[in-house]
Amino acid sequence: xxxxxxxxxxxxxxxxxxxxxxxxxxxxxxxxxxxxxxxxxxxxxxxxxxxxxxxxxxxxxxxxxxxxxxxxxxxxxxxxxxxxxxxxxxxxxxxxxxxxxxxxxxxxxxxxxxxxxxxxxxxxxxxxxxxxxxxxxxxxxxxxxxxxxxxxxxxxxxxxxxxxxxxxxxxxxxxxx
Amino acid sequence: xxxxxxxxxxxxxxxxxxxxxxxxxxxxxxxxxxxxxxxxxxxxxxxxxxxxxxxxxxxxxxxxxxxxxxxxxxxxxxxxxxxxxxxxxxxxxxxxxxxxxxxxxxxxxxxxxxxxxxxxxxxxxxxxxxxxxxxxxxxxxxxxxxxxxxxxxxxxxxxxxxxxxxxxxxxxxxxxx
DNA sequence: ACAACCATGTAAGTAGTTACATGATTTA
DNA sequence: TAAATCATGTAACTACTTACATGGTTGT
Numbered sequence: 001x002x003x004x005x006x007x008x009x010x011x012x013x014x015x016x017x018x019x020x021x022x023x024x025x026x027x028x029x030x031x032x033x034x035x036x037x038x039x040x041x042x043x044x045x046x047x048x049x050x051x052x053x054x055x056x057x058x059x060x061x062x063x064x065x066x067x068x069x070x071x072x073x074x075x076x077x078x079x080x081x082x083x084x085x086x087x088x089x090x091x092x093x094x095x096x097x098x099x100x101x102x103x104x105x106x107x108x109x110x111x112x113x114x115x116x117x118x119x120x121x122x123x124x125x126x127x128x129x130x131x132x133x134x135x136x137x138x139x140x141x142x143x144x145x146x147x148x149x150x151x152x153x154x155x156x157x158x159x160x161x162x163x164x165x166x167x168x169x170x171x172x173x174x175x176x177x
Numbered sequence: 178x179x180x181x182x183x184x185x186x187x188x189x190x191x192x193x194x195x196x197x198x199x200x201x202x203x204x205x206x207x208x209x210x211x212x213x214x215x216x217x218x219x220x221x222x223x224x225x226x227x228x229x230x231x232x233x234x235x236x237x238x239x240x241x242x243x244x245x246x247x248x249x250x251x252x253x254x255x256x257x258x259x260x261x262x263x264x265x266x267x268x269x270x271x272x273x274x275x276x277x278x279x280x281x282x283x284x285x286x287x288x289x290x291x292x293x294x295x296x297x298x299x300x301x302x303x304x305x306x307x308x309x310x311x312x313x314x315x316x317x318x319x320x321x322x323x324x325x326x327x328x329x330x331x332x333x334x335x336x337x338x339x340x341x342x343x344x345x346x347x348x349x350x351x352x353x354x
Numbered sequence: 355a356c357a358a359c360c361a362t363g364t365a366a367g368t369a370g371t372t373a374c375a376t377g378a379t380t381t382a
Numbered sequence: 383t384a385a386a387t388c389a390t391g392t393a394a395c396t397a398c399t400t401a402c403a404t405g406g407t408t409g410t
Contacts, residue, residue, distance in 0.1 A: 002271045003369080009278045019389045032273040039370065041390060064378070064389060075282060082278040083285035086271055088294050091335045094179045094263055096209040096328045101186045101259040103324040105252060108260035117265050146349045147280040151273045153345065157338050158268045165331055172323045180397085196361045216398065218362060241361060241406070 006033050008078045015069040111173040118166035125159035185255045192246040195221050288350040295343035302336035
């Protein structure tokens with residue numbers, strides 16, 4: 001149950017409509033917790049039913065846009081959830097399965113796909129490093145900024161890991177084949 | 178659709194029953210693609226319907242144990258799937274959401290949970306390093322061994338990443354709080 | 355004969371994905 | 383006035399999780 005809490009967080013930062021939320025997700029929280037607009041609309045409905053959000057119906061009677069705002073009960077639930085302990089999810093990656101399969105059934109075209117994926121990881125790494133340079137200069141060291149920076153650091157370390165791993169993998173796959 | 182291919186791989190390595198498969202999963206492929214026995218039984222049924230597996234009914238009439246074996250069509254499907262390109266799944270981690278939430282709603286007991294998780298990552302790292310020492314000595318360098326080693330390397334790098342990141346996170350959270 | 359473990363399943367629920375539908379507002 | 387974009391939804395499906403049920407085999 002993470003999506004509802006992701007939405008609560010995002011709406012505490014800035015109340016907005018489902019549509020705007022979906023767009024903001026794509027450029028911030030969505031980097032590490034993707035959600036489609038359908039998921040978001042469905043979840044907003046549930047959150048309102050639970051009494052964690054309220055929706056302000058369209059101002060001036062025009063349009064269908066609904067703006068959501070977090071209620072005190074929602075804030076308390078978010079606090080509860082954030083402090084609760086959760087085990088880390090184990091690594092779960094299809095590519096590992098494909099490597100095991102390759103080991104059993106012999107050479108396939110895996111190497112070219114790893115090359116392609118490595119390029120994608122490099123691109124994402126460059127993007128994250130740009131975001132780091134733009135949004136987290138050394139003098140910006142409030143608690144809030146440091147926590148957000150930690151999240152971005154995880155992304156950077158994650159992408160670096162897969163670039164490095166891909167290089168190792170390509171060396172192995174290049175030997176024979 | 179990864180579980181069926183994980184099962185095909187495992188059954189090519191060694192034909193066996195659903196129960197044995199579930200146990201073997203817990204100690205090898207399951208490290209990076211966990212599955213419950215219910216998932217496995219259901220999937221084995223589907224794979225048999227698709228004509229990718231055959232089941233040899235219990236020998237000697239006793240017991241209910243069914244042994245599964247991969248058919249040629251299953252092997253071809255596995256080959257197709259392994260060579261097909263797949264995009265890497267983006268990082269998806271609840272902990273990142275909890276950090277963003279902390280940044281908005283202020284201090285919670287996150288630090289103690291990160292400490293706990295760090296210990297879990299350290300334990301898993303130690304286990305993987307032990308497996309590496311036991312199963313992949315330098316002289317064992319067949320293609321198959323090297324591919325399996327790559328998978329384990331990914332696990333080691335993954336756990337190392339989260340140990341290192343946790344240390345950074347604890348330094349940040351210790352400053353105030 | 356009882357416990358421990360082997361072995362296979364059903365049922366119900368949650369989360370996430372994909373495809374499709376619909377209407378309102380803004381801008382060229 | 384047509385196209386682009388804003389905005390919200392329904393429906394159907396797939397993957398995964400959790401709880402429960404049931405009977406067979408092996409060892410003491």
